[in-house]
Every structure is written in C-alpha cells, then in structure tokens.
Amino acid sequence: MPKVKMPKGAPSLDMTPMVDLGFLLVTFFILTAKFRPNEPVIVDTPKSTSELALPEKVILVTIDKDGRVFFDLTGKEIKKAMLMGMLERYPNIKLSQETVDRFAVLGTFGQPLERLDQYVKGDEKIRAALDKREDAGIPLDSLNNQLGDWIQEGYEAFMVDAQNKGFTIAQLRDKEGLRYAIKADGATDYDKVEKVIDVFRDKNIFQFNMVTSMESGDEVETAAE
C-alpha cells in the first residue's frame, strides 16, 4: 500500500494580506497622529466625568500651579495675523518677519511681549530658562492687560480668517466658531482662574471649556445610576 506522502520542509503561509493590512493601519495612524507640541509647563488637570472633547478651533489659556498664564491659539496663519495685530497695538515692540513666522509654529507661549523676541529667537534651552522664571506668564493686571489684547487680536484674526474661508454666521455659531478653553492645574488657586475668567468676561465671553482628564470608567458608571 502506498503511504500518503507528507510534504517536506516548512509549510509556507501567504502573509501578504496581513502585511498589507498592517501597513494600511500604520499609514492610517501615522497620518492621523497629531504630535503634541512641547508645552512650556506641565499642568496636571483635574479629573471630571465629562466626555466632551476639546473643540478644534480654540483659544487655549493655560494656568499653571503658581498662577502664571500661557496662551495658545489654533491655526498658524491666524497666529501670525494675531501677532501682527499685537505689534500694531504695541508700536515700540519690533519683531522681524522671520521671528513672526517662527512664533506661529511655536505652540503655547507665556511671556510678556517685551521678552517675546528673545523667547522666539532662542533655542530650547533659552526658552526653558525663560519659562522657568517666576515672572514668566502673560501679564493680565488692569494696567498692563496683555492677555486681554491677545484674546482680542486672536479673535479678530480668527474672524478675518473665517470670513476669507466663507463661513456663515450660523456655521460660526455651531461648529466652526472660536471656543475658549481654560486649562488650569488642579492645585491652582481659584482666584487666579477667576482673574483670567474676568478678562474674558470683559470681552463679553462667558462660555468656557475647562480642560479636564477622564475619570476612571467605573466611577462614571455608578454616577449614571
């Protein structure tokens, strides 16, 4: 009787579809990943059960433990326009075009306008040193309310940009509009947060998104009952 012959050697398995899928996923994740720009301060946001995501078009004011205020706005072009507006407002501060371009890609910053030139031109080390200073942060007292001016200029730059893009008022009210987020450390004194909110209030802005981190899942479950 002839025996059934077993194939010799390693069985070959066609891995092509799996590899294809693997690369598809890699490409997807690489393209969708947004790298977090390095932040000048580490802020430990409080936890909440809220599941609202951070809006996409946003003025983000960060307040660290010591109450220093940092500012950011989404959109490179808008940031450039905002800085130009600020320079018009403060004619004694002069920045080169190159500095303005560089500022637009920097991410969150928290320096008084007088030190911005040094900050933007500096390398990582210089910036880190400037951020560590106790008097870092955007001034917001009534005599020197730079934060208010940044918000104003940021808003105006955003609106000009939105008009150029042809958004309607209804769209701006809904999803395309500018939102205001406050990212404060859990250990920040509330009066420091209130001061920032008061600056916004002066500009007739009353709705804020407080940035929080997710609370663990089980706690939310019990809360819903």
Next chain:
Amino acid sequence: MAEIIQNEGGGGKHQKKRAKKGHVHMDMTPMVDLAFLLLTFFILATSLSKPKTMEIIYPKEVKEDDVKTKVADELATTLLIGEEDEHIFYYSGKFKPDSTVLVQTNFSKDGLRKVLLDKNQRINDQVTILKEKLLNKEINDSTYARAYGKVVNDSLAPFVIVKTIEKSKFRNVVNAIDELNITNVKKRAIIDMGESENIAMRQRIVELGLKK
C-alpha cells in the same frame, strides 16, 4: 512569503537559453516586524492623549443679592469650598450666622452626590424616564435635549450656589461642578464667599479639628 513567479514564456523554439530562474524568495520578516512595531506604537500613542473638557457658562456678573432674590430659600443649597481638599461644607436655605450648621462633605460617591441626588430626586426621575425613551428610540436627540432642558430648569428645581475663597483649589471647584452635572442640577452659580460665611467655615474647621 514573497514569491515572484517568473513567466516561463510560451516555450517556443526561438527562445534563447536563459539562466535557470526559479522562485525568488525574499525574507520579509524584519519589515513586517517593523511595521507591527510602528503600528503598536501609533495605536498606543494616539489613544493616550485625548483631553476632555467641561463646559461652564459664567453669567455676566453675579452679585450675591441677585442670587438671593431669585432663589426661594428652601430650594437653595450653598456649597462652601475652603482651602484644603477636606474643607468642603454645605448648608441648606438661608445663612443665619447663629443657627446655620455647616455640614462637612466630600466629592466621593456617598458625599455631596447623595445629598444632591436626594434634593433633586423628582427631576432625576424625570430625566431617567427621558433617557429611557431616548434609548428605546421613542424620541430623537433634539427632542430629548429640549425636554431635558425644560425638566432641569423647572421653576422648583433646586439651586446650588458654589462659594469659593481666594485659596480654593481649582480641582475642588471642578469637582463640585462635576457633581452638579452628574446630579442634573443645572441651576447654579459660582461666587465669592462672604465674610460671615468665611468666619463660620473657619470656626467649623476648628470645631472638627481639621488641618488648617
């Protein structure tokens, strides 16, 4: 794995003699390894950094008197947030320096949440019914949102006033608002603590022997 099958051609007479070509094997294992390494990295890296936000709407300007005149005493609950995490107190109704007793509470499941759920029972029941309807697809999202708004803004809904001092920690304020959201208390205000309440709170802290 990678197999490139050479076309043998028609096998006609005119074909030149070629070097014998079989299947060309290429070892793709390292590439695949790398691909999956990247894949793992990006999957893990993307899901980790998603900040959430909590919406808070501040009124134009709140004065304590405004709140007082608008709210019937029996509907009002006042939450006092002190400096430390343990310094969380509440009282119901109107503040009377001599007789009001501040009750210590916290932001755990059995703390403030229980108190607020109790006070807001009627409204929470209605919200639960609405949610069920939404789940069973009896009503759609926008109807739900409208009905929800109506229910929580009921004229007899409880009102919570959150009072802070300068040194109150931001996380405690966020926690308080979070509890209000969980318990469907939508009538609320955040204002600065008055002097008399601050004094009462300090006394209570000493009485309870809490860390100052």
